[in-house]
Amino acid sequence: xxxxxxxxxxxxxxxxxxxxxxxxxxxxxxxxxxxxxxxxxxxxxxxxxxxxxxxxxxxxxxxxxxxxxxxxxxxxxxxxxxxxxxxxxxxxxxxxxxxxxxxxxxxxxxxxxxxxxxxxxxxxxxxxxxxxxxxxxxxxxxxxxxxxxxxxxxxxxxxxxxxxxxxxxxxxxxxxxxxxxxxxxxxxxxxxxxxxxxxxxxxxxxxxxxxxxxxxxxxxxxxxxxxxxxxxxxxxxxxxxxxxxxxxxxxxxxxxxxxxxxxxxxxxxxxxxxxxxxxxxxxxxxxxxxxxxxxxxxxxxxxxxxxxxxxxxxxxxxxxxxxxxxxxxxxxxxxxxxxxxxxxxxxxxxxxxxxxxxxxxxxxxxxxxxxxxxxxxxxxxxxxxxxxxxxxxxxxxxxxxxxxxxxxxxxxxxxxxxxxxxxxxx
Amino acid sequence: xxxxxxxxxxxxxxxxxxxxxxxxxxxxxxxxxxxxxxxxxxxxxxxxxxxxxxxxxxxxxxxxxxxxxxxxxxxxxxxxxxxxxxxxxxxxxxxxxxxxxxxxxxxxxxxxxxxxxxxxxxxxxxxxxxxxxxxxxxxxxxxxxxxxxxxxxxxxxxxxxxxxxxxxxxxxxxxxxxxxxxxxxxxxxxxxxxxxxxxxxxxxxxxxxxxxxxxxxxxxxxxxxxxxxxxxxxxxxxxxxxxxxxxxxxxxxxxxxxxxxxxxxxxxxxxxxxxxxxxxxxxxxxxxxxxxxxxxxxxxxxxxxxxxxxxxxxxxxxxxxxxxxxxxxxxxxxxxxxxxxxxxxxxxxxxxxxxxxxxxxxxxxxxxxxxxxxxxxxxxxxxx
Numbered sequence: 001x002x003x004x005x006x007x008x009x010x011x012x013x014x015x016x017x018x019x020x021x022x023x024x025x026x027x028x029x030x031x032x033x034x035x036x037x038x039x040x041x042x043x044x045x046x047x048x049x050x051x052x053x054x055x056x057x058x059x060x061x062x063x064x065x066x067x068x069x070x071x072x073x074x075x076x077x078x079x080x081x082x083x084x085x086x087x088x089x090x091x092x093x094x095x096x097x098x099x100x101x102x103x104x105x106x107x108x109x110x111x112x113x114x115x116x117x118x119x120x121x122x123x124x125x126x127x128x129x130x131x132x133x134x135x136x137x138x139x140x141x142x143x144x145x146x147x148x149x150x151x152x153x154x155x156x157x158x159x160x161x162x163x164x165x166x167x168x169x170x171x172x173x174x175x176x177x178x179x180x181x182x183x184x185x186x187x188x189x190x191x192x193x194x195x196x197x198x199x200x201x202x203x204x205x206x207x208x209x210x211x212x213x214x215x216x217x218x219x220x221x222x223x224x225x226x227x228x229x230x231x232x233x234x235x236x237x238x239x240x241x242x243x244x245x246x247x248x249x250x251x252x253x254x255x256x257x258x259x260x261x262x263x264x265x266x267x268x269x270x271x272x273x274x275x276x277x278x279x280x281x282x283x284x285x286x287x288x289x290x291x292x293x294x295x296x297x298x299x300x301x302x303x304x305x306x307x308x309x310x311x312x313x314x315x316x317x318x319x320x321x322x323x324x325x326x327x328x329x330x331x332x333x334x335x336x337x338x339x340x341x342x343x344x345x346x347x348x349x350x351x352x353x354x355x356x357x358x359x360x361x362x363x364x365x366x367x368x369x370x371x372x373x374x375x376x377x378x379x380x381x382x383x384x385x386x387x388x389x390x391x392x393x394x395x396x397x398x399x400x401x402x403x404x405x406x407x408x409x410x411x412x413x414x415x416x417x418x419x420x421x422x423x424x425x426x
Numbered sequence: 427x428x429x430x431x432x433x434x435x436x437x438x439x440x441x442x443x444x445x446x447x448x449x450x451x452x453x454x455x456x457x458x459x460x461x462x463x464x465x466x467x468x469x470x471x472x473x474x475x476x477x478x479x480x481x482x483x484x485x486x487x488x489x490x491x492x493x494x495x496x497x498x499x500x501x502x503x504x505x506x507x508x509x510x511x512x513x514x515x516x517x518x519x520x521x522x523x524x525x526x527x528x529x530x531x532x533x534x535x536x537x538x539x540x541x542x543x544x545x546x547x548x549x550x551x552x553x554x555x556x557x558x559x560x561x562x563x564x565x566x567x568x569x570x571x572x573x574x575x576x577x578x579x580x581x582x583x584x585x586x587x588x589x590x591x592x593x594x595x596x597x598x599x600x601x602x603x604x605x606x607x608x609x610x611x612x613x614x615x616x617x618x619x620x621x622x623x624x625x626x627x628x629x630x631x632x633x634x635x636x637x638x639x640x641x642x643x644x645x646x647x648x649x650x651x652x653x654x655x656x657x658x659x660x661x662x663x664x665x666x667x668x669x670x671x672x673x674x675x676x677x678x679x680x681x682x683x684x685x686x687x688x689x690x691x692x693x694x695x696x697x698x699x700x701x702x703x704x705x706x707x708x709x710x711x712x713x714x715x716x717x718x719x720x721x722x723x724x725x726x727x728x729x730x731x732x733x734x735x736x737x738x739x740x741x742x743x744x745x746x747x748x749x750x751x752x753x754x755x756x757x758x759x760x761x762x763x764x765x766x767x768x769x770x771x772x773x774x775x776x777x778x779x780x781x782x783x784x785x786x787x788x789x790x791x792x793x794x795x796x797x798x799x800x801x802x803x804x805x806x807x808x809x810x
Contacts, residue, residue, distance in 0.1 A: 058573035388567025
């Protein structure tokens with residue numbers, strides 16, 4: 001019995017498939033837990049980073065009080081939100097008001113079922129992966145509309161209206177951009193395209209080209225359309241009309257408080273990570289390391305596999321540098337020790353990542369996360385730089401600029417692909 | 427007269443537009459607690475979807491009866507109260523009040539005092555415009571300019587603090603001149619500030635002036651024609667952005683503004699973008715005035731001869747100055763006692779605010795916010 005279980009578990013270890021695709025439920029569950037925990041940690045880290053980066057862009061310090069350099073601020077906030085009174089407006093539609101945050105969170109988390117962190121590091125591999133992601137992530141707007149409607153209040157209602165108008169004007173352009181990337185996957189030797197997230201990355205590997213560089217500038221344009229549309233999709237600045245603070249106080253979640261509100265918050269950040277991972281998968285080669293063509297021999301493979309460890313050691317070094325700069329005052333002793341401890345933890349992780357067996361397994365996830373982190377930084381940068389679009393201007397841009405552009409890119413990509421097939425590979 | 431009436435007919439605020447296709451109109455209470463109404467302004471919006479059919483301002487949440495207080499204080503005692511009206515341009519308020527009483531008393535501040543007054547007032551204009559720019563950009567969704575402008579405004583407040591001990595409600599001037607001689611290094615501080623500030627204006631402009639989203643959000647938003655401006659009594663940068671070259675510093679020179687060489691920036695379209703450009707231009711012109719003034723401060727006394735107990739002759743006087751927000755006027759009726767019989771303030775924010783309805787009709791909710799920001803109102807001054 002026990003031997004069977006052990007064999008069942010071990011049978012997966014050398015598999016080339018994702019646990020879902022291999023039908024191994026135990027490892028699928030493990031992966032679900034890992035993704036869930038990793039995502040929660042990422043959201044917490046993102047919260048802290050956004051505050052810090054935005055603060056430094058705006059000549060201020062950001063959180064500095066809770067923990068060294070405010071490192072414990074997100075945790076303090078989470079505890080505060082959990083302990084807060086849960087208010088439901090008297091006239092609200094109770095059931096819908098209650099369900100709305102869960103719909104949003106569910107939509108934001110479910111998409112991670114198909115996100116490929118590596119060739120085998122995904123919960124499952126669906127043959128309609130990208131379609132599933134787009135479909136499920138669009139569901140979040142349903143939750144937003146529900147929240148706005150159920151609050152029975154004017155500001156949330158307007159926020160919800162804006163959100164639905166925003167969605168219809170961006171989803172189409174977004175879809176066209178995605179289609180042009182999917183089209184590129186069919187340019188393999190066997191000529192079959194794929195919608196599977198893993199398949200898309202493997203197509204880029206097979207063609208020795210990330211799709212952002214393919215048919216320059218067509219891939220780049222499609223990527224650009226997606227990059228604009230994905231900001232609108234996640235309701236982030238400069239497209240944060242649905243929760244425009246200065247206009248609608250807090251938009252669709254004006255009436256939400258405490259834990260329910262934090263669910264919206266959680267959903268917003270995980271949706272950002274989700275759409276960024278679509279962009280990374282479709283155009284930026286997913287888990288593939290940079291410069292696969294130029295620096296392709298095994299020495300470079302070794303060098304690039306060191307990067308995860310180096311990154312963590314770098315973070316550890318930053319921690320130690322700031323530990324040394326901490327004020328030498330008894331009041332700061334705990335913070336200083338805490339920061340040094342954090343640095344030691346990061347350093348140890350970095351050292352573990354240098355073990356070849358570990359680094360080989362982890363480097364895919366590292367490159368994927370690094371690319372997503374780049375997108376996260378862009379999100380913060382947008383927020384620090386741009387004013388907010390107006391609702392009609394946004395629709396105008398979606399329908400009159402991005403949609404024709406997306407159509408043009410799609411038609412051109414198809415034509416170029418066809419020409420290439422007929423002329424160069426008859 | 428009939429001509430004027432016809433020009434006002436389209437400003438009839440009693441006849442609101444009808445919603446499209448019998449849709450239910452939505453009435454929204456914006457404020458008095460709202461992140462973007464600049465204090466405690468309450469705007470009752472009547473909406474058709476997001477389109478504004480009409481709006482009504484409800485004011486008075488910050489009413490402190492400043493004018494009534496004036497009737498029960500001596501002329502000197504009332505001076506600090508005016509700082510609490512437009513608290514972001516307290517020095518301008520003080521200048522207006524002091525000059526009005528001086529006019530009533532028939533005294534004139536000595537030249538040195540005049541120069542220091544101009545320097546402090548122009549610094550105040552810059553500070554006021556900085557605050558406007560930061561909050562206006564914040565309303566439109568650009569959060570970063572706020573921190574830049576507040577960082578630079580701090581330098582001005584430091585000069586005030588060194589000069590008179592207060593940063594916001596300064597009470598910098600006295601009737602007849604100044605109470606305090608400038609501190610050692612005052613000129614140097616102002617010169618340093620000018621050198622520091624000139625590139626900063628470019629920095630603000632870099633973030634906004636050519637920013638596509640900013641231009642789209644402000645061009646053709648909250649348009650108001652010169653004719654409507656004059657009909658509604660709108661003054662200041664809002665009037666100038668509509669193309670009227672009217673600046674009291676040039677039109678009716680007070681203090682010693684006639685000694686300085688500066689331009690009046692004007693716009694053409696009377697939209698939010700033009701008002702933005704006009705105010706940016708005014709900051710540059712203020713720097714120009716300061717540059718001339720700080721090198722020309724004469725030596726001499728800082729107080730004219732004014733009686734300890736002021737009892738102006740029976741009569742009335744109206745005097746107005748160009749405050750950062752527009753024409754700031756004081757009307758004082760004296761009955762020969764130590765206290766004014768009646769003191770009336772003509773605040774620019776209050777008068778400009780009545781243009782809000784005209785400017786917002788047919789625009790979207792997001793534009794209402796932009797227009798409130800561009801009117802640059804301070805509720806302390808609206809309600810007094």
